[in-house]
Amino acid sequence: MDSPTPSKRLQQATLIASNVVSIAQTYFNNRTQLLVDFKNPEQSVTEADRDVETAIRNTMDKDFPGETIVGEEFGGETDNSFWTIDPIDGTANFLNGLPFWGIAIGHISNGVPDLGVIVLPELEVTVTAEDNALFVNGDHVARLITKVPMVSLGQATDDTLAESLAIHKAYRDAGFSVCHWRSSAVSLAWTALGKVSGHLHQKTTLWDSVPGAALCRAAGLDVRMSQGPKQSLWLKAGEPAVHEVVGHCWEDDQTGSQ
Numbered sequence: 584m585d586s587p588t589p590s591k592r593l594q595q596a597t598l599i600a601s602n603v604v605s606i607a608q609t610y611f612n613n614r615t616q617l618l619v620d621f622k623n624p625e626q627s628v629t630e631a632d633r634d635v636e637t638a639i640r641n642t643m644d645k646d647f648p649g650e651t652i653v654g655e656e657f658g659g660e661t662d663n664s665f666w667t668i669d670p671i672d673g674t675a676n677f678l679n680g681l682p683f684w685g686i687a688i689g690h691i692s693n694g695v696p697d698l699g700v701i702v703l704p705e706l707e708v709t710v711t712a713e714d715n716a717l718f719v720n721g722d723h724v725a726r727l728i729t730k731v732p733m734v735s736l737g738q739a740t741d742d743t744l745a746e747s748l749a750i751h752k753a754y755r756d757a758g759f760s761v762c763h764w765r766s767s768a769v770s771l772a773w774t775a776l777g778k779v780s781g782h783l784h785q786k787t788t789l790w791d792s793v794p795g796a797a798l799c800r801a802a803g804l805d806v807r808m809s810q811g812p813k814q815s816l817w818l819k820a821g822e823p824a825v826h827e828v829v830g831h832c833w834e835d836d837q838t839g840s841q
Contacts, residue, residue: 673766689794699797737784771795781821
């Protein structure tokens with residue numbers, strides 16, 4: 584049987600993300616000169632974030648005319664079907680010279696993430712997906728089962744220490760190693776590829792989560808998410824054991840597997 588190939592829609596979204604890599608890397612290589620604004624003590628934004636999102640939006644407006652876009656830096660209103668943009672996911676890592684940052688474009692229809700593109704420039708990896716097909720650097724791949732139990736946890740500025748420690752301890756007690764990469768793009772790409780067992784984030788955003796959630800769905804993982812106020816949401820994605828550890832925490836009557 585022939586391997587799946589990316590649709591024209593996925594190819595175009597991938598090209599859009601790939602074409603802004605040079606902009607992002609120019610800023611990355613000159614990051615000591617960037618002026619940094621702080622949305623809050625743990626969230627920063629730079630000219631790099633704004634310029635990359637602007638470049639992505641300009642091309643998407645031409646290639647996907649009339650379609651709704653919601654981005655981290657310039658916002659937007661959600662619809663039944665819309666795109667998400669995270670121009671530089673992992674800005675703190677980016678500013679500190681760490682390679683764990685990415686450019687992420689996603690699409691969601693009726694609450695289901697159905698297309699994702701995550702480019703990790705410093706790692707030279709591009710992970711994309713639509714429906715049940717997962718691709719790495721353009722080649723169709725199947726997810727590998729994680730050999731060593733490992734889970735990635737996201738963090739939010741308003742998480743209480745007790746909440747964070749309780750989840751961390753639950754996974755440690757269950758035999759998992761626990762990682763904090765400070766980038767949903769990296770964490771969810773690694774989850775989709777089987778490099779980690781799963782990723783959880785209690786208070787995240789659409790642009791942080793939709794691209795990676797689409798990758799994890801395509802990889803056959805159990806993805807659970809629910810949107811809250813102001814484009815916030817919680818997300819749990821991973822192998823069955825990942826969900827077993829925390830059970831139905833954060834879930835309510837309106838949520839379930841995506």
